[in-house]
Amino acid sequence: MGRLTRGHWVEAAVFLLIVAVFYGFSFEFNQPIEIYRYGATAWPRVIIGILLIATIGNIWFQYNYGSASQGGIGQTEDEADFSDSGLITRMAAVLITPLVFAWLLKPVGIYFSAPFFIAAIMWLFGERRWKALLIMTVVIYALFIGLFLFILNAPLPQGNVSPFYDFSAWILTMNAKLQGL
Amino acid sequence: MIENFLAGSAALFGDWFTIGIFVFGVIGGMLFGAIPGVSMLTLAAILLPFTASLEPAQGVMLFAVIYCTGTYGGAITAILFNIPGSAENAPTAFDGYPMTQNGQSGKAVGAAVLCSAIGGMASALVMMAATEPLANWAIQNIGPPEIFALVFFGLAVASSIGARTIWKGWMSVLIGLLIATIGQDPVGGINRYNFGISDLAAGIAFVPAILGFFAVSEIFVQAEKKASGKYKAPKVSMTFPTWMELWMHKIAVGRSIIVGFLCGILPGIGATLAAFMSYGEAVRWSKTPEEFGKGKLEGVISAETANNAATGAAMIPLLALGLPGGALTAMMVVVFQMHDLQPGPLVFMLSPDLIWIVFAAMFYANLAILIIGVVETKTILNLLKIPFQFLAPLILMLAATGAYINRGLVLDVIVMFLAGIMGYLLRRSGFSIPGIVLGLILGIIGEQNFAQGMQMVHYDLVTYFSRPICAILIFAGFVTLGSSVFRAFKAPKQNLQNTDEP
Numbered sequence: 106m107g108r109l110t111r112g113h114w115v116e117a118a119v120f121l122l123i124v125a126v127f128y129g130f131s132f133e134f135n136q137p138i139e140i141y142r143y144g145a146t147a148w149p150r151v152i153i154g155i156l157l158i159a160t161i162g163n164i165w166f167q168y169n170y171g172s173a174s175q176g177g178i179g180q181t182e183d184e185a186d187f188s189d190s191g192l193i194t195r196m197a198a199v200l201i202t203p204l205v206f207a208w209l210l211k212p213v214g215i216y217f218s219a220p221f222f223i224a225a226i227m228w229l230f231g232e233r234r235w236k237a238l239l240i241m242t243v244v245i246y247a248l249f250i251g252l253f254l255f256i257l258n259a260p261l262p263q264g265n266v267s268p269f270y271d272f273s274a275w276i277l278t279m280n281a282k283l284q285g286l
Numbered sequence: 287m288i289e290n291f292l293a294g295s296a297a298l299f300g301d302w303f304t305i306g307i308f309v310f311g312v313i314g315g316m317l318f319g320a321i322p323g324v325s326m327l328t329l330a331a332i333l334l335p336f337t338a339s340l341e342p343a344q345g346v347m348l349f350a351v352i353y354c355t356g357t358y359g360g361a362i363t364a365i366l367f368n369i370p371g372s373a374e375n376a377p378t379a380f381d382g383y384p385m386t387q388n389g390q391s392g393k394a395v396g397a398a399v400l401c402s403a404i405g406g407m408a409s410a411l412v413m414m415a416a417t418e419p420l421a422n423w424a425i426q427n428i429g430p431p432e433i434f435a436l437v438f439f440g441l442a443v444a445s446s447i448g449a450r451t452i453w454k455g456w457m458s459v460l461i462g463l464l465i466a467t468i469g470q471d472p473v474g475g476i477n478r479y480n481f482g483i484s485d486l487a488a489g490i491a492f493v494p495a496i497l498g499f500f501a502v503s504e505i506f507v508q509a510e511k512k513a514s515g516k517y518k519a520p521k522v523s524m525t526f527p528t529w530m531e532l533w534m535h536k537i538a539v540g541r542s543i544i545v546g547f548l549c550g551i552l553p554g555i556g557a558t559l560a561a562f563m564s565y566g567e568a569v570r571w572s573k574t575p576e577e578f579g580k581g582k583l584e585g586v587i588s589a590e591t592a593n594n595a596a597t598g599a600a601m602i603p604l605l606a607l608g609l610p611g612g613a614l615t616a617m618m619v620v621v622f623q624m625h626d627l628q629p630g631p632l633v634f635m636l637s638p639d640l641i642w643i644v645f646a647a648m649f650y651a652n653l654a655i656l657i658i659g660v661v662e663t664k665t666i667l668n669l670l671k672i673p674f675q676f677l678a679p680l681i682l683m684l685a686a687t688g689a690y691i692n693r694g695l696v697l698d699v700i701v702m703f704l705a706g707i708m709g710y711l712l713r714r715s716g717f718s719i720p721g722i723v724l725g726l727i728l729g730i731i732g733e734q735n736f737a738q739g740m741q742m743v744h745y746d747l748v749t750y751f752s753r754p755i756c757a758i759l760i761f762a763g764f765v766t767l768g769s770s771v772f773r774a775f776k777a778p779k780q781n782l783q784n785t786d787e788p
Contacts, residue, residue: 116715120457127464130479138474141737142745145471145478148733152467156460162774163453172716174450192513199509200707203502203682207699210690223679230675231512241676249683259691 108171113164120160128153199229214264214273220246254280287414291649294642298347298650307344308647311351312654318352319359326356328501328681330617334493335688342625343640347647349618354597354651356614357557358402358659361590365394374557374593377565381578381585388581393527397583398590399659400532401539405591406652408543409550409598414645418634420606428607428631431739431750435759436609437732442766444724450716452774458718462725463732465490472734485697492620494689494698495726498705499719500613501685505678506710512674527583535587538568546592550599557596557612564592594655598648604629605641609731613720616727 127149135146206222224242232238253259254276263273299305318329330352337345360375365382378398385394441459449455468479469489480486510516532539542564549560568588569575578585603609608630610616622629627637634641689702709719743749751757 112715123461123464127479130481134471134476134478136476138471138476141473141741143737143740145474145476148471148736149464149467149478152460152463152729156457156464159453159456159460163451163457166451166453166774172450174716189514192510195513196506196510199506199513200710203686203703203706204700207686207696207703210686210696210699215687215690219683223683226679226682227675230509230678232673232675245676245680245683248680249687253687259687260694261687262690262696 107168109164109168110171113167113172117160117164117167120156120163124153124157124160195229199226202226202229210262210264212264212266213269215261216250216273216276217264217269219249250276255283290638290642291414291646294639294644294646295650297343297639297643298646304344304347304643307340307348308351308650311348311647312355312651312658315352315355315651316359316655316658319356320362325360325500325504326352327613327617328504329356330614331493331497331501332681332684332688334496334617334620335691337621338624342622342627342637343643345621345625346618346640347644349614349621350601350644350648351651353600353614353618354406354594354648355655357593357597358398358406358590358655361398361402361586362395365398365586366391374561374596375589377561377589378586378593380565380589381580381582384579384581385583385586390581393531393583394586396527397532397586399655400527401542401587401591402594403652403656403659404539405543405546405593405595406597406655407649409547409595410645410649410652411598412547413598413601413648417602417606417641417645420602427755429739429753430735430742431753431756432759433607433609434732434735434739435756435763436603436607437728437735439759439763439766440609441725441728441732442763442770444718444721445767445770449718449721452770454715454717455721455770458712458721459725461712461717462722462727463729464725465495465722466726466729466733472730473737483697485695488693490701490726491693491698492617492727494702495705496613496617496620496723497685497689498702499709499723501681502703502706503709503713503719505681506706507713508674508678510710510714531583532587535584538584538588539591541567541571542588542591543595546595547599549592550596551602557593557600560596560599561589561593564588594652601644601648605633605644606631610724610727613723616723619727 131146131149131153136144138144202222202225206218209218220242223245224238227238227241232241253261263277264270297304298308314329314333315326319326330349333348333352337348340348357374361378361382364375364379366386382394382398385391441463445452445455445459449458466489468486470476470487471478477487545564545567546557546560549563550557565578565585565588568584569578572578572584574582600612600615604615604618608619608628610619619629622633627633627640685702686699689698690696709722712722713719739750751760
């Protein structure tokens with residue numbers, strides 16, 4: 106199969122899937138607009154068509170030249186080497202942790218989940234000293250609360266499940282009392 | 287012009303809060319530009335949602351200042367770690383990093399300080415003189431067809447920037463354009479691609495997308511480097527170049543200012559092309575071209591003068607025509623929009639104060655590079671010693687809060703992290719993040735202006751392309767595309783021997 110690798114196949118499959126999904130869903134809004142002859146689908150379908158051509162071109166290029174660089178202006182990244190299973194596991198954890206944090210924001214709120222998130226990210230970045238983890242979590246959490254709650258009074262997600270919601274309410278009450286001093 | 291500049295200066299330094307924002311922008315831009323693993327774009331993305339609470343002039347000025355000082359700051363990481371802060375600092379690393387390895391990091395950083403300031407100030411002066419006449423001309427000559435043509439040209443050029451191959455450059459821009467189609471269509475208000483999620487009817491908000499693609503993906507890239515043991519701590523040394531050494535490069539500085547300014551005007555690539563072209567010209571004109579890439583001071587001088595000379599020039603298409611030339615200027619469009627303003631010729635008529643505060647701030651920001659760069663670079667370099675494992679959670683928390691605050695939607699935080707994951711995977715596969723973001727921002731402008739243009743000419747393509755400026759820009763866009771099609775089918779000369787992967 107020429108110089109195509111498994112990574113190239115995955116990349117091609119993902120882009121072809123994007124093309125198929127976006128083209129398929131374009132029929133959902135395929136309706137005329139009275140003041141505009143081309144309607145709402147013309148622009149996205151042109152983009153999808155060109156993306157399909159570019160994806161096929163990319164497969165052709167990778168078939169012939171593998172991952173070779175054409176020396177584009179400003180290209181600075183090396184290709185990732187995901188042959189190490191330990192690296193894959195760690196990177197998967199790094200990528201999933203923020204998503205879990207974001208998913209928890211609605212039920213748990215940011216005030217309760219933030220310290221755990223901060224500590225988890227430091228741990229995933231290689232910090233293993235418990236004292237440093239604890240102190241820096243407190244420092245970053247204090248900076249965050251100080252900036253967004255005490256200074257900016259920003260409305261942040263409080264959670265909607267007890268006891269997390271109660272914890273957020275307690276923090277906000279403390280803030281209101283401190284501001285009133 | 288002088289009266290306006292003085293009035294802008296007076297407004298800039300007239301109240302303590304604005305001064306505070308200016309100083310924050312100067313130091314923040316330098317710091318974020320200089321800290322490995324983040325860049326001025328990370329700072330700009332984090333600050334984007336918070337500019338809503340500032341005055342429009344303060345918000346736009348803050349971004350303009352970050353642009354100037356961050357471009358310089360990126361040179362520090364390029365020189366010390368071989369990690370260019372952004373694409374425009376990449377040629378700085380060609381000779382800057384070998385100079386660090388040769389124990390001359392101070393000399394390289396010093397040259398970057400002085401040349402960035404000189405290039406930036408010269409560019410700011412030309413920008414002040416040229417932008418307003420151009421904007422006045424644009425009011426009479428630029429309509430939706432011309433703006434669409436300029437977007438087309440900008441995207442055609444942007445597709446050749448930052449990606450490993452031309453094909454991936456195109457795919458990056460097209461992915462950005464496709465993301466921009468999510469939400470209501472700009473003509474009929476019909477919902478597109480909301481996949482049953484009602485919050486997506488308003489489209490993908492720029493702020494979470496930009497935060498994800500730049501700030502979050504950068505954190506993931508650094509996490510991978512940490513995990514694979516490729517992350518390197520810097521060696522810091524400070525010995526500035528002598529005035530005589532710099533004077534010997536006066537021709538290189540002058541040439542780089544001209545190259546930088548002319549390239550900087552082009553939408554889509556600006557400072558990046560400027561730095562690469564200036565470096566290339568320095569090699570071409572040199573009597574000892576073989577010394578480039580091995581630690582030659584002229585290489586650093588040429589790249590850094592040109593990329594800062596492009597910062598002022600990049601403001602011309604943004605302010606005169608409303609078109610961003612790069613990722614940071616694209617974020618500036620969002621700042622304008624957050625205050626119900628649209629960058630473009632009308633801003634000169636409706637908000638002249640804002641424009642001159644921005645111009646004055648850019649001039650003084652470049653002056654500040656000189657003063658703070660010489661006096662405080664040592665201190666800034668010491669801050670580079672903050673371990674990245676402590677910086678990463680702080681940046682992620684700031685980004686998450688920034689994404690949420692804008693619309694109060696948890697969905698935006700999820701979108702931001704998904705964009706971060708997508709950005710990380712695409713970057714590691716050789717795609718271009720600036721290409722995606724430009725596609726995202728220019729996509730909406732492009733579609734809107736294409737539709738308006740077609741309605742204006744009653745769908746007659748001949749009339750559309752017989753407008754001279756439109757025809758020239760479309761022709762230039764097709765020439766650019768044609769040249770990249772030619773390059774796309776050409777065999778790559780390098781790295782072929784390394785491409786047979788298991």
